[in-house]
Amino acid sequence: MSEKKIPIWEVFIQPKTGASFQHAGNVHATDEEMALQNARELYTRRQEGTCIWVVKTEHIVSSSPEDQSSFFDPADDKVYRYPTFFKVSKKAKGL
Amino acid sequence: MIKDLLYKYVLALGDDALILGQRLSQWAYKGPFLEEDIALSNISLDMFGRANLLLEYAATLKGNGVTADNLAFKRNERQFTNHILFERPNGNFADTMVRQFFLDTFYKLFLQKLTESKDEQLSAIAQKSIKETTYHLRHSSKWIIRLGDGTAESHAKVQSAIDSLWMFTNELFEMNDVDNEMVRQKIGVNCLSIKSEWDKIIDEVLAEATLKRPEDIQIITGGREGIHTEHLGHLLSDMQYLQRAYPDAKW
Numbered sequence: 001m002s003e004k005k006i007p008i009w010e011v012f013i014q015p016k017t018g019a020s021f022q023h024a025g026n027v028h029a030t031d032e033e034m035a036l037q038n039a040r041e042l043y044t045r046r047q048e049g050t051c052i053w054v055v056k057t058e059h060i061v062s063s064s065p066e067d068q069s070s071f072f073d074p075a076d077d078k079v080y081r082y083p084t085f086f087k088v089s090k091k092a093k094g095l
Numbered sequence: 096m097i098k099d100l101l102y103k104y105v106l107a108l109g110d111d112a113l114i115l116g117q118r119l120s121q122w123a124y125k126g127p128f129l130e131e132d133i134a135l136s137n138i139s140l141d142m143f144g145r146a147n148l149l150l151e152y153a154a155t156l157k158g159n160g161v162t163a164d165n166l167a168f169k170r171n172e173r174q175f176t177n178h179i180l181f182e183r184p185n186g187n188f189a190d191t192m193v194r195q196f197f198l199d200t201f202y203k204l205f206l207q208k209l210t211e212s213k214d215e216q217l218s219a220i221a222q223k224s225i226k227e228t229t230y231h232l233r234h235s236s237k238w239i240i241r242l243g244d245g246t247a248e249s250h251a252k253v254q255s256a257i258d259s260l261w262m263f264t265n266e267l268f269e270m271n272d273v274d275n276e277m278v279r280q281k282i283g284v285n286c287l288s289i290k291s292e293w294d295k296i297i298d299e300v301l302a303e304a305t306l307k308r309p310e311d312i313q314i315i316t317g318g319r320e321g322i323h324t325e326h327l328g329h330l331l332s333d334m335q336y337l338q339r340a341y342p343d344a345k346w
Contacts, residue, residue, distance in 0.1 A: 006128065027130050033237050038130035041137055 109149030116142030243304025
């Protein structure tokens with residue numbers, strides 16, 4: 001089996017029940033079951049997770065580096081989008 | 096008397112795990128691709144962990160200062176009582192996966208029964224091990240299907256592996272005096288009682304993989320009596336080298 005022909009899958013691990021899935025890395029696999037098993041072998045050997053997602057890398061839609069300025073720069077000068085911009089009243093408890 | 100038989104029983108199970116762990120470790124850095132290399136090493140480590148539990152227990156039963164390390168590294172091949180299938184060479188990847196598939200299926204059924212053992216230690220070891228073996232079987236059975244139902248070449252290789260290893264599978268279900276007494280004491284497993292379930296799983300997977308089940312023409316046994324194929328000695332000389340050359344070396 002030539003490694004070049006084996007598709008690549010992205011692996012997402014849920015660290016604990018209810019938590020968000022986090023990108024862990026990727027694996028080679030020829031089918032869904034192998035992708036899950038390989039992800040388990042590579043990324044959960046030390047009980048890192050409670051659930052695994054795998055998705056073929058080719059199915060991920062990515063923005064391109066050229067998009068960077070139009071996508072992200074407009075947020076630059078709008079500090080009021082950060083919660084820290086606003087003063088919190090000292091009377092407000094439990095925020 | 097019972098304690099001596101229990102020792103032999105536990106030792107045989109420990110030898111199965113140790114020898115398979117050593118065999119699988121020979122794949123390390125030689126796997127067909129990185130992920131599978133790690134998968135085989137992980138299974139190997141599971142087997143070493145199980146061997147450690149069983150040989151520690153066997154050493155306790157034996158007493159006289161015997162340790163698990165003594166049992167692993169200072170017995171010769173005639174004193175090892177693993178079933179022969181466990182020591183069979185890795186061969187190609189299909190050979191290894193077929194060996195693993197036959198053994199995982201057997202051990203999954205065996206360990207399920209062993210969890211009911213009256214012996215608390217054995218029952219606890221079985222409960223821990225069954226989780227590992229359930230995963231190992233999932234891994235090996237999927238590979239049998241992938242290879243069997245894959246290309247003409249992979250199909251031919253996995254069928255050839257099945258044909259050459261089949262003669263060693265009947266030994267798994269043999270019952271000797273130790274086994275029979277352990278069953279009478281409600282400590283051990285009656286392997287005859289899991290044969291039909293083993294057949295069923297094997298047949299289902301082989302059918303899905305478009306592979307043929309061989310006939311029982313030739314049956315090779317003797318492992319539990321210490322009679323092995325020529326391959327075990329080579330495996331032991333490698334595994335035991337350090338303790339033989341530098342007795343009681345520690346690091």
